[in-house]
Amino acid sequence: MGLLSKKDAALIKDPLADNNPITIQVLGICSALAITAELEASIVMSISVLFVLGVGNVVISLMRNIIPSKIRIIVQLIVVATLVIIVDLVLKAFAYELSKTLSVFVGLIITNCIIMGRFEAFALGNGPWRSFLDGIGNALGYAVILIMVGFFRELLGSGTLLGIPVLGDPIEKTGLYAFGYENNGFMLLSPMALIVVGIIIWVQRTRNKALVED
Amino acid sequence: MEHVELFFKSIFIDNMVFATFLGMCSYLAVSKKVSTAVGLGAAVIFVLAITVPLNWLLDQYVLQPGALSWLGAEYADYDLSFLSFIMFIATIATMVQLVEIVVEKFSPSLYNSLGIFLPLIAVNCAILGGSLFMQSREIATLGLATTYGVGSGIGWFLAILAIAAIREKIRYSNVPPALRGLGITFIITGLMAIGFMSFGGMLTGGDEEATNEETTVEVQVLPTKDNTELANNTKIEE
Numbered sequence: 422m423g424l425l426s427k428k429d430a431a432l433i434k435d436p437l438a439d440n441n442p443i444t445i446q447v448l449g450i451c452s453a454l455a456i457t458a459e460l461e462a463s464i465v466m467s468i469s470v471l472f473v474l475g476v477g478n479v480v481i482s483l484m485r486n487i488i489p490s491k492i493r494i495i496v497q498l499i500v501v502a503t504l505v506i507i508v509d510l511v512l513k514a515f516a517y518e519l520s521k522t523l524s525v526f527v528g529l530i531i532t533n534c535i536i537m538g539r540f541e542a543f544a545l546g547n548g549p550w551r552s553f554l555d556g557i558g559n560a561l562g563y564a565v566i567l568i569m570v571g572f573f574r575e576l577l578g579s580g581t582l583l584g585i586p587v588l589g590d591p592i593e594k595t596g597l598y599a600f601g602y603e604n605n606g607f608m609l610l611s612p613m614a615l616i617v618v619g620i621i622i623w624v625q626r627t628r629n630k631a632l633v634e635d
Numbered sequence: 636m637e638h639v640e641l642f643f644k645s646i647f648i649d650n651m652v653f654a655t656f657l658g659m660c661s662y663l664a665v666s667k668k669v670s671t672a673v674g675l676g677a678a679v680i681f682v683l684a685i686t687v688p689l690n691w692l693l694d695q696y697v698l699q700p701g702a703l704s705w706l707g708a709e710y711a712d713y714d715l716s717f718l719s720f721i722m723f724i725a726t727i728a729t730m731v732q733l734v735e736i737v738v739e740k741f742s743p744s745l746y747n748s749l750g751i752f753l754p755l756i757a758v759n760c761a762i763l764g765g766s767l768f769m770q771s772r773e774i775a776t777l778g779l780a781t782t783y784g785v786g787s788g789i790g791w792f793l794a795i796l797a798i799a800a801i802r803e804k805i806r807y808s809n810v811p812p813a814l815r816g817l818g819i820t821f822i823i824t825g826l827m828a829i830g831f832m833s834f835g836g837m838l839t840g841g842d843e844e845a846t847n848e849e850t851t852v853e854v855q856v857l858p859t860k861d862n863t864e865l866a867n868n869t870k871i872e873e
Binding site: 444447509 | 655725
């Protein structure tokens with residue numbers, strides 16, 4: 422990381438593990454859970470959040486000295502809403518099927534608590550470059566969890582990754598299915614997303630005792 | 636009947652928290668004590684009941700394709716639906732501030748119990764989600780939109796109340812250290828969501844029964860005018 426100073430590099434690295442927005446800060450759970458039944462949807466969602474958070478953090482950081490603090494929530498919401506409309510229109514133009522799958526959850530990026538949380542906690546008090554790095558770091562931390570959950574749910578639920586069968590054919594009984602393996606359709610239902618995230622938190626906190634609550 | 640159906644559907648089957656994971660952030664953050672959970676839940680019902688009908692009007696008369704035709708024929712083919720995110724969130728943020736001011740003025744005691752939660756609500760996904768689902772499910776009338784808003788609010792209230800009660804009790808249980816707090820809350824919510832899935836059959840099952848009853852009643856009424864034998868025959872044939 423010759424390009425970045427040590428302090429700047431920490432802005433990107435911390436949210437990936439020890440200060441992860443989902444598992445530690447408990448932000449942005451809503452959208453993280455609903456769309457992770459497929460890996461592809463998780464990846465697209467992560468990229469959308471990366472764009473909105475990176476650009477939004479810079480915009481808010483540039484405006485931080487002229488926003489009156491009383492109406493800052495509304496200003497922030499308008500900035501996010503504008504960025505999300507851009508994402509939504511781009512998705513509708515280039516990935517129509519996927520935008521149908523994500524449905525209202527693209528719109529719900531507006532109220533994704535990660536975005537408001539980072540605006541409030543970081544962009545309002547720091548310069549544009551550091552805010553940008555912070556935005557990218559937190560969005561990547563969000564992406565890591567989303568992709569992990571999406572990976573396990575799609576692999577165990579339908580035996581595919583990104584729509585490509587990786588465990589053999591369940592009807593022809595090839596690959597793993599020849600040994601009597603069955604897809605666990607339960608993984609595709611929404612409650613399992615919560616339980617998978619719960620297990621990720623469990624593993625993370627077992628490895629790093631400092632994060633244990635109480 | 637339509638209202639009752641939509642009401643129960645939005646509380647149990649399409650429960651905000653368990654079916655669509657909306658409002659999870661405040662659901663997890665504010666569910667440590669039952670009393671605060673009740674305050675936030677009441678505020679959510681209140682705000683949803685106001686913003687969903689308002690956004691319905693906005694959607695119907697400003698945003699939808701052709702919605703502006705009341706202004707004159709030349710506006711009839713305007714389509715402003717791409718603006719819906721920004722209009723909805725602006726309505727919500729404004730309404731929340733307005734509600735806060737009104738409540739503070741007229742009912743200080745209610746303000747003391749609800750007040751601190753109101754600013755939180757502007758960024759609660761459940762509120763925006765309510766309006767967006769109202770739009771994507773094409774709810775037909777203003778009355779139904781209000782029913783939907785109140786119903787989803789009550790569903791959210793039930794969910795946060797239940798998890799807060801469980802979290803108060805789970806303090807006395809021996810949870811593995813790494814799961815304490817957030818981890819176990821996720822897993823409990825998952826189990827509750829599985830429980831709520833069983834409501835899924837409630838409405839469809841009810842519909843079928845209702846239609847069956849109607850047909851049997853018709854069949855029974857007609858034959859009894861002649862004689863009971865005929866009635867038995869038609870029943871068997873059925």
